[in-house]
Structure formats: C-alpha cells, structure tokens
Amino acid sequence: MNTINVVAAVIKHKDKIFATQRGYGEFKGGWEFPGGKVESGEEPEAALIREIQEELNTEIKVHDMIGTIEYDYPTFHLRMSCYWCSVVSGQLELLEHEAARWLGRDELYSVSWLPADWQVLGEIEGEM
Numbered sequence: 001m002n003t004i005n006v007v008a009a010v011i012k013h014k015d016k017i018f019a020t021q022r023g024y025g026e027f028k029g030g031w032e033f034p035g036g037k038v039e040s041g042e043e044p045e046a047a048l049i050r051e052i053q054e055e056l057n058t059e060i061k062v063h064d065m066i067g068t069i070e071y072d073y074p075t076f077h078l079r080m081s082c083y084w085c086s087v088v089s090g091q092l093e094l095l096e097h098e099a100a101r102w103l104g105r106d107e108l109y110s111v112s113w114l115p116a117d118w119q120v121l122g123e124i125e126g127e128m
Ligand SMILES: Nc1nc2c([nH]c(=O)n2[C@H]2C[C@H](O)[C@@H](COP(=O)(O)OP(=O)(O)OP(=O)(O)O)O2)c(=O)[nH]1
Pocket: 006, 007, 008, 027, 031, 032, 033, 034, 035, 036, 037, 038, 051, 078, 080, 114, 115, 116, 117
C-alpha cells in the first residue's frame, strides 16, 4: 500500500486549538488539523509553513512535534506528523475549508475528526 507523508499544524492560542472542516474531496465534512502532503525534497517544517500559507493565508511558527500518526486507510497508508504551531501574522482565512472552530480542552472530542486523528488527541489534551 502506498504511504503518503502529511504534516499537520495544531495551532494554539491561549488555551484553545484550531480545527478545520474539510471542504472538498473524499473526506469532505470531516474535521482535521490544517496541513497537507510533504513534497519531495521538502523539510516537514517548511511544508507545513507552505500549506498553512496556501490554505489559510497565514504565517505560522512551527514549534515542537507532538507525534507521528500511522494509520491504514482502505486505499493508502497515512504517516502524519503533528506540530504545535502559533500564528505569526494573518487571520486564518478559510480559503479551502468549510468551517473552523477554536476548541478548548473540554471540547476536543466534540467534532467528527478524521479517523486517523483520534490517535493524537490524547497527547494534545494532556498538553493543553
Ligand atoms: N491535513 C490533514 N490531512 C489529514 C488529517 N487527518 C487525515 O487523515 N488526513 C489525511 C486526509 C488526506 O488524505 C491527507 C492530506 O492530504 P491533503 O489533501 O490535505 O494534502 P494536500 O493539501 O497536499 O492536497 P492536494 O493538493 O493533494 O489536494 O491526509 C489532518 O488532520 N490534517
């Protein structure tokens, strides 16, 4: 099965994190951390900065890695590294997503996350 390498931004502000709802494709309607595929030869942190600029018109700073999810979807294997991030400049405009929410610790499980994402929520919850 082919593996896709994805990076995801867990953008934190005060005690909330930013979740987005996919606006298109196979997983439309599911909630995720914004990000996307790492291009060949690209450093993960640079890929994440690029993706957030493209999707949200916002410059971020990438902090520590939270963890790497490994998940088998029916047609591909996902390897997704998640990083704590903060906004440097920009307004988190939804250029590709359907909706977004700032979630507090007690609201973390209140959206329909993509299947792979559940793996990392415990880690995030523990560090919020
Ligand atoms: N960005 C992101 N993708 C996730 C998450 N959870 C999860 O299973 N995925 C999956 C969905 C997609 O199959 C894949 C990410 O691909 P993508 O479509 O966002 O990547 P991209 O922006 O480079 O996309 P494209 O140009 O190919 O449309 O990872 C998540 O929290 N964030």
